[in-house]
Amino acid sequence: MFDLSPIWGTLGQLARPEVFGLMLLGNVIGLVFGVLPGVGGGNAFILFLPLTFGWDPEVAIWFLMGMQGASSFGGSLPAILIKVPGDTVNAVAIFDGYPMTRRGEATRALGIDVMSNILGATIGAIVVIALLPVMRSAVLLFGPPELFWVAIMGLFTIALASGGNFLKGLAGGAVGILFSLIGYSSVIGVQRFTLGRDYLWDGVQLISLFIGLFAIAQVIEFCTAEVPIARLTTGFKGFEGLKRGAIEVLGMPGHLIRSSAIGTLAGIIPGIGATASAFISYSVAIQFSKKKHLFHHGNPEGLVAANASINAKEMGSLIPALGFGIPGSVEGALILAALLFHGLQPGPFLLRDQPGIVWALIVSLWISNVFGTLLGLFWANWLSRLMAIRVVYMAPVILVSSLMGVYLVRNNIWDIFTAIFFGMVGYALNKAGFPVVTFVIGFLLGQIAEKYYFQSTQIGLGDPAIFFDSGISKSIAAITLLMVLGVIWSGVRSKRAVTAVEVPS
Amino acid sequence: MSRLRPWATVLSAMALLSAACAPSAPPAPAPPAGASQPAQPIDSGPFPTKPIEIIVPFAPGGGYDAVARQLAVPLQKELGQPVVVKNVPGGGQRIAARQFQQSEPDGHTIMYGSDTPLFTSTFVDAAEGFDIFSWLWVAGIRGQTPMVAVPGNSPYKTLEDVLTADKAGKKLRFGHNGIGGFLPTQVAFANAVGIKNGVWVGGFQGTADIAPAFIRGDLDIEVWSPLSSTTKFVESGDFRPLAVLDAKRSPTLPNVPTARELKWPGVDKLEALGSQSGFAAPPKTPADRVAKLEKATLKALKDPDFAKWAKETGVAEDLIPSTGKDFGILKKAEYELWKTLTEELKKAVN
Known part of the structure; x- marks a missing residue:
């Protein structure tokens, strides 16, 4: 085992008023950027990085991690409250967060949000610290063949995420895969579906697709429906609701630990991405849940699965960055x-030459996750x-x-047009009853699976x-097989159940 | 009470947005009429009169971005105007290249990218909307020394081992990220030393994911560039360096011999593989402004704060401060070398 005492020294830095103040400032910036749809924490990071020029590196890290840690919680707020994700990773929080809001349980949803954020980051931090001595081998365990299986497993979760309509889910997934193939493929050295335009060389931009599918589609929905989100404000019970939600999370350690594990792993192995891992974690949670039918209708378990994995993934992405100096993800x-x-x-x-920096990174990211979330809580009630x-x-403001x-x-005007295009796609998908989830999973993993196969x-x-x-x-191949068998089995069983008793709607 | 129509507000919001996104185009002083640029310095008026923009054709966070941002600080001091970095990633640098080509040639826009891969990519997909040969070189900034390495646990100890395996019909796997990335260098290397059984494993993003695959032993041999991004793997024993492709040994890796010392075949071609990068100005930028930018850049490269940063990150040893003229000569030789490899590259891609 190794020396854990630097943790206390790093935590002690928080006693310095300038460090504490800068972390809180970072938190506030991260929250604001996170809340604004489309403007993710990454933008904040890039904008404010040059500001730290000439600062003591350890102080700068507290400030920057402060932004990083708070932004994903910030992004979950609009996802839960107005069905518009602050950033791509927050899209999953919509599925169960927003239905809760519509039921008038916004504060309960926020309580769940807060607790699962904090606990997800904490579990992630524990795993990262435990893995520090072996972090290099952990990263090297996954090469192209292993990642191929991970992607295949992820694609099979389409079956889990289809909800009631398997065929529509499958079709959505297939179209998602087709969209993911757009662009120049450096594996086979050709351009596919680029229409001869350089713009499409890099494929469809993730952020454009997500903002389209979720934010723009929702704006169209707002404009056609014209009702306030929560028709009756059945009581913001304020602190009561928050407390209830927070305690509820503690009651589902299984979901919490599994989702955090998926997130941390996705952070450690470069090449899957935070957004994909959140979607996978969500689909897997459906499979393990006893209340499958409640997903997409405001099931707290879905919210926990989404948030815990995102925050754990943030911690996990420190591993490749620290172990090899290579970015495993955007955060890395x-x-x-x-x-x-x-x-x-x-x-x-x-780690050998600058242990102080390494510990500052881990501890500050974790602490800022906790503080950023608590700070966001003050806002949440108001929001x-x-x-x-x-x-x-x-x-109009959202738009x-x-x-x-x-x-x-990317300062590219075409990204805006792409977003508008996918806004219409998203609206059409919703209206026609195709689950957006499977479309997104297909898009996120289709090209990845192909790449690792080649x-x-x-x-x-x-x-x-x-x-x-x-x-x-x-x-992983075996788990995938079991998963498929499980889906088939539960399909057979539910068919029997349907024939046996009339299902209450 | 009249009710606002939601669609009307959305439309007005769109108008607002497009106004905000439109490039601010202040009336820039037009270049002198009859503009097929004579090389004599004409006084084109006061310069700079507004912020200078450095276009970086990559996303923030990479090596080019870091150098540009660090240089922007002393440049600002020299030029007396803010210097901002604008990242225009995508399309294998082509989106940026086109934007740069079309930008106002008034000296307020310069580009810092990696023009060699951009150039080699035109062998496979013709350049549209940009012409690298029309760019004006402001100053040379960085030269990238490549290093040939095998994984730390590889059975090969020397290039001879590799060539013997190749003759015996063993396939040798190289990793790359496309024709506009590391592929040309790998193919050129194999071509120069006479490797016949190269396998080009594509689909990678860059050093970030090629390095772990390499360390795992999924790849057999690789030309890495720049040296500074991989020295850490040599120190840790993850990479076993075979040679540095430069005329002299690298100060950070003094124990690694050069290809010339080892008398590798095709050594002249190998030493030309390192790609150089510098600031470019769009065609027809007035010569006196290019000269002013050149002077400021060369001075900025000597700035103590920049030098300190460059030393700490290992960038310092790649720096090749050179005048625009010298740099242009260097570039020309580089393009000539790559042209001779057109057919090989096309074959490797397909």
Whole structure:
């Protein structure tokens, strides 16, 4: 075992007023950027990184991690309250958070949100600290063949996430896969569906697709429905609701731990992405739940699955960044950029040469997750009043802010048009009863599965045995098989049940 | 009471948005009429009169972005106007290249990218909307020394081992991220030393995911560039370096011999593989403004704060401060070398 005492030293830094103040400032910035649809925490990080020029690196880390840690909670607020995700990762929080809000249980949903955020980050932090001595081998366990199986497993969760309509779910997933193939493929060296335009060379931008599917589609919905979100404000019971929600989370340790584990793992193995892991975690939660039929209708378990995995993933993404100096994800890339900016060489020797920085990263990200969330809580009560605003005032604000956010990422006007296009797609999908979840899973994992398939066959020089070389490949393949069998079995069983008794609607 | 129609508000919001996103186009002083630029310095008026924009064709957080942002600080001091970095990622740098080509040639826009991969990608997909040969080089900034390495646990100890395996029919796997990325360098290397059984494993993003696959032993050999991004893996023993592709040894890896010392075949071609990067100005930028930018850049590269940062991150040893003219000559030689490899590259892609 290794020395854990640096944790206390790092925590002690919080006693310095400037450190504490800057972390809180970071929290506030992260929350604001997180809440604005389309303007994710990543934007805040990039905007404010140059500001830290010349600061003591450890202080800068507290400030930057403060933003990072708070933004995902910020993004979950509009997802739960107005069905518009603050960032791509928060889209999953919509499925069960928003129905709760409509039922007048906004505060309960926020309580669940807060608790699962904090606990997800905490579990992630514990795993990261436990893995520090072996972090390099942990990252190296997953190569193209293993990642291929992870992607395949993720794609099979489409079956779980289809809800009642298996065929529509499958069709949505397939269309999602097709959309993911757009762009230049460096595996086979050709452009696909790019219509001869450089714009489509990199494929459909994730943020444009998400803002379209969720924010823009919702704006259209608002404009056609024209009702306030929560028709009757059946009591913001304020603290009562929050407390109830928070306690509820403690009652589902299974979901909490499983979702956090999925998130942390997705952070450690580069190549799956935070958004995909949140969707996978959600689908897997459905499979394990005893209240399957309640998902998409305001099931607290769904909210826990989404939030815990996101925050755990943030912690997990520290591992490849610290172990190899390589970005495992967008969050990891930002952290590396920050280290580089401050003249620190991230890589295999950071833990040996600059242990203070490593511990500052871990502890500050964790602490800022906790503080950022608690800070956001003060807001949440006030924000929940947003629901009473007439949509005629709300829709334009959401539209401008989210399209602005899309534009900010790459300064490319076409990203805005793409978002509008997917807004219409999302609206059509909703109206026709296709589950958006399966479309998104197909989009997130289709091209990834293809890429790792090709890479594996190239690395294995054409021998398919490479797909079953390692124990990990075999286990993931087996889990996938079991999952499929489970879905078939529960399908058979529910059919019997339907024939046996009339299902109460 | 008249009720606002939701669609009307949405439309007005859209108008607001498009106004906000439209590029602010202040009336820039037009370049002198009859503009097929003579090389004599004409006084084109006071410069700079507004913020200078450095276009970086990659997302924030990469090596180019870091250097541009660090240089922006001393440049600002030299030029007396804010210097901002604008990231225009995507399309294998083509989106940025086109935007840059069309930008106002008044000296307020310069680009800092990696033009060699952009150029080599035109062998497979023709350049549309940009012409690298029309760009004006402001100054040379960074040269990237490549290093040839095998994984730390590889059976190969020298290039001879690799070539013997190749002759015996063993496939040698190289990783890459496409024709506009690391592929050209890998193919050129294999071509120069005479590797016949190269397998080009594509689909990677960059060093970030090629390195773990390499360390795992999923790949056999790789030309890494720049050196500074991989020295940490040499120190940790994850990479076993075979040679540095430069005329002299690298100060950070003094124990790694050069290809010339080892008398590798095709060494002249190998030493030309390192790609150089610098600031470019759009065609027809007035010569006196280019000269002013050149002077400011060369001075900024010597700035003590920048030098300190460069030293700490290992960037310092890649720096090649050079005038626009010298840099242009270097670039020309580089493009000539790549042109000779057009056919090889096309074959490797398909």
